[in-house]
Amino acid sequence: MKTIAIVSGGMDSVTMAYWLKELGHELSFLSFSYGQRHVKELEFARQCANRLGATFNLVDLSPLGKLLSGSALTDNAIAVPEGHYEAENMRLTVVPNRNAIMLAVAFGVAVAEQASMVATAVHAGDHHIYPDCRPEFIAAFDAMQRLAVAGFGDVELEAPFVNYTKADVVTLGASLGVPFAETWSCYKGGAEHCGKCGTCVERREAFQLAGMTDPTIYTSR
Amino acid sequence: MKTIAIVSGGMDSVTMAYWLKELGHELSFLSFSYGQRHVKELEFARQCANRLGATFNLVDLSPLGKLLSGSALTDNAIAVPEGHYEAENMRLTVVPNRNAIMLAVAFGVAVAEQASMVATAVHAGDHHIYPDCRPEFIAAFDAMQRLAVAGFGDVELEAPFVNYTKADVVTLGASLGVPFAETWSCYKGGAEHCGKCGTCVERREAFQLAGMTDPTIYTSR
Numbered sequence: 001m002k003t004i005a006i007v008s009g010g011m012d013s014v015t016m017a018y019w020l021k022e023l024g025h026e027l028s029f030l031s032f033s034y035g036q037r038h039v040k041e042l043e044f045a046r047q048c049a050n051r052l053g054a055t056f057n058l059v060d061l062s063p064l065g066k067l068l069s070g071s072a073l074t075d076n077a078i079a080v081p082e083g084h085y086e087a088e089n090m091r092l093t094v095v096p097n098r099n100a101i102m103l104a105v106a107f108g109v110a111v112a113e114q115a116s117m118v119a120t121a122v123h124a125g126d127h128h129i130y131p132d133c134r135p136e137f138i139a140a141f142d143a144m145q146r147l148a149v150a151g152f153g154d155v156e157l158e159a160p161f162v163n164y165t166k167a168d169v170v171t172l173g174a175s176l177g178v179p180f181a182e183t184w185s186c187y188k189g190g191a192e193h194c195g196k197c198g199t200c201v202e203r204r205e206a207f208q209l210a211g212m213t214d215p216t217i218y219t220s221r
Numbered sequence: 222m223k224t225i226a227i228v229s230g231g232m233d234s235v236t237m238a239y240w241l242k243e244l245g246h247e248l249s250f251l252s253f254s255y256g257q258r259h260v261k262e263l264e265f266a267r268q269c270a271n272r273l274g275a276t277f278n279l280v281d282l283s284p285l286g287k288l289l290s291g292s293a294l295t296d297n298a299i300a301v302p303e304g305h306y307e308a309e310n311m312r313l314t315v316v317p318n319r320n321a322i323m324l325a326v327a328f329g330v331a332v333a334e335q336a337s338m339v340a341t342a343v344h345a346g347d348h349h350i351y352p353d354c355r356p357e358f359i360a361a362f363d364a365m366q367r368l369a370v371a372g373f374g375d376v377e378l379e380a381p382f383v384n385y386t387k388a389d390v391v392t393l394g395a396s397l398g399v400p401f402a403e404t405w406s407c408y409k410g411g412a413e414h415c416g417k418c419g420t421c422v423e424r425r426e427a428f429q430l431a432g433m434t435d436p437t438i439y440t441s442r
Contacts, residue, residue: 060284067278067330097329100369104325108318109288131371140368144361148321150352 002026002115003158004106005054009044011183011203012121015173016160017048020119022176027054028113030106034095035065038189044182059105068096099132100141103157107145111153118145123161123169125202135162166202167209174212181215195220223247223336224379225327226275230265232404232424233342236394237381238269241340243397248275249334251327255316256286259410265403280326289317320353321362324378328366332374339366344382344390346423356383387423388430395433402436416441 003025007013020027031045042058049056099122106118126133142157149155161169173180185203186193193200195218207214224246228234241248252266263279270277320343327339347354363378370376382390394401406424407414414421416439428435 057288063281068333096332097325097369100325101329104318104321108322111317112289132369137368140365144365147358147361148318148353
């Protein structure tokens with residue numbers, strides 16, 4: 001089965017790629033630049049594609065950045081908030097409609113490449129802040145896409161981790177031999193993971209909850 | 222009400238813009254370049270925005286062109302088919318998932334600009350070939366978007382012509398004083414409308430069925 005996997009280079013999407021590879025999928029990675037500060041994540045995605053023998057396509061949506069401004073992830077005038085993901089200030093990290101845009105592009109590519117699946121690594125830890133990571137969104141998107149490409153392709157949307165916690169992802173990844181040190185999360189995109197932004201806090205917590213050694217180097221210990 | 226109107230520069234979307242203006246909407250145009258041969262349509266969109274006092278934003282999705290290849294509209298190796306829209310060869314003019322991609326971007330912009338509506342000018346003449354122009358697609362997309370931006374925006378999808386024929390659009394446009402000569406349809410994007418490609422055949426037929434004078438200059442009479 002040919003699958004278009006949306007891979008950011010973070011631990012969730014990289015684990016998903018390893019899992020799909022284990023299941024025998026023929027993988028085509030799709031990564032997106034959209035003006036994010038942590039653009040270095042994409043190099044981790046590319047390296048993962050190389051390790052897994054997947055094709056790699058980078059879609060440059062950065063011309064959209066100006067129009068979708070107002071997120072700390074793309075707007076240098078807004079500081080990346082620190083603290084836990086569930087806090088209200090993490091709303092600043094929302095890029096409007098990001099997942100719908102990326103998924104719609106992925107379905108276009110899937111039809112063009114005659115793939116059978118689009119896979120995204122949204123997980124339960126994202127549900128509180130990001131509406132476009134929730135199971136009901138995934139189901140509605142899949143339903144919409146079946147109508148959108150009816151007669152031109154037969155592509156299903158798969159979100160294997162939609163009900164996993166990030167700790168569950170760590171546990172699965174460890175069992176698959178995912179090299180977590182070769183993944184990137186930090187929204188600030190510095191030389192090392194900052195250890196303080198929402199995604200760093202969540203990353204560190206996930207290893208703790210899973211009872212796994214965290215190979216990540218954090219600036220703030 | 223602030224409305225993001227997807228305007229290509231063709232007669233349908235330009236008529237929609239005039240209609241929304243008549244209803245008092247504050248209009249923000251969103252136009253897309255995606256590697257289409259008939260990129261000149263976008264200049265007609267820009268001029269329409271100027272006439273109506275709308276803001277105009279052009280989104281360059283042409284980096285996607287290579288990934289979404291296989292359509293005669295974007296691939297110079299494939300000839301634009303001639304004849305009537307309902308013919309099977311018009312399938313060559315499908316750009317995979319084009320409307321879902323454009324609409325998803327439009328909803329992102331709508332949230333960023335705090336608009337209340339996204340409007341698209343799909344019409345009944347498109348239904349046979351293009352699944353992403355059908356009423357059930359529009360309804361499913363709207364449902365998906367309400368989930369995708371829940372808590373961040375309240376944006377509805379409007380497709381006022383989804384059950385109009387193109388002749389109905391001509392009739393409405395004429396009543397609104399739409400300068401049809403200042404709109405562009407032809408997929409070939411030459412100096413004049415070719416008169417033979419699917420959209421030219423449909424354009425000419427729409428004026429005839431509406432009993433209106435067609436101001437378009439066609440190379441093939």
